[in-house]
Amino acid sequence: MNQNGFTLVEMLVAVTILAVGLLALAGLQVTTIQSNSQAADLVEATSLAQAAMERFQSIDGDRPWLRAEDLENVALDDLNDSSLDDLIQILSDSGYQLTLDLTVDADGVDHVSRIDMRVVSDQFRQRVGGRHAPRAVNVTVLKRYF
Numbered sequence: 001m002n003q004n005g006f007t008l009v010e011m012l013v014a015v016t017i018l019a020v021g022l023l024a025l026a027g028l029q030v031t032t033i034q035s036n037s038q039a040a041d042l043v044e045a046t047s048l049a050q051a052a053m054e055r056f057q058s059i060d061g062d063r064p065w066l067r068a069e070d071l072e073n074v075a076l077d078d079l080n081d082s083s084l085d086d087l088i089q090i091l092s093d094s095g096y097q098l099t100l101d102l103t104v105d106a107d108g109v110d111h112v113s114r115i116d117m118r119v120v121s122d123q124f125r126q127r128v129g130g131r132h133a134p135r136a137v138n139v140t141v142l143k144r145y146f
Contacts, residue, residue, distance in 0.1 A: 055087045118136050
């Protein structure tokens with residue numbers, strides 16, 4: 001007997017296989033979009049951290065807060081340094097937070113402060129050890145004071 005076409009069951013099986021494949025591609029697309037968004041966030045945080053690092057490196061070494069013993073976990077806004085105003089404005093417009101830890105005479109070297117900066121984004125979170133933590137970029141600057 002000569003058959004010319006597909007049966008209804010064969011068509012249903014083919015459509016089901018096609019639908020499963022398309023659903024898998026849709027899930028992959030969602031994952032790709034999320035990864036690209038997180039990568040863009042990390043690039044922006046890194047760029048802001050680099051701008052902060054360059055700004056701190058360009059500051060004169062005569063700033064009193066460079067040798068302050070009690071400057072730990074201070075927000076950038078609390079420094080009251082006019083040379084940092086543009087950095088403060090950029091960070092306040094970006095939705096990122098910058099925290100600073102200052103170590104005077106870092107590692108026993110006189111007249112050198114170590115500034116540990118942390119740029120944090122609460123918008124995107126990463127999975128760390130079974131919990132979601134904010135993404136952060138850490139930068140360290142050594143600055144000579146006098």
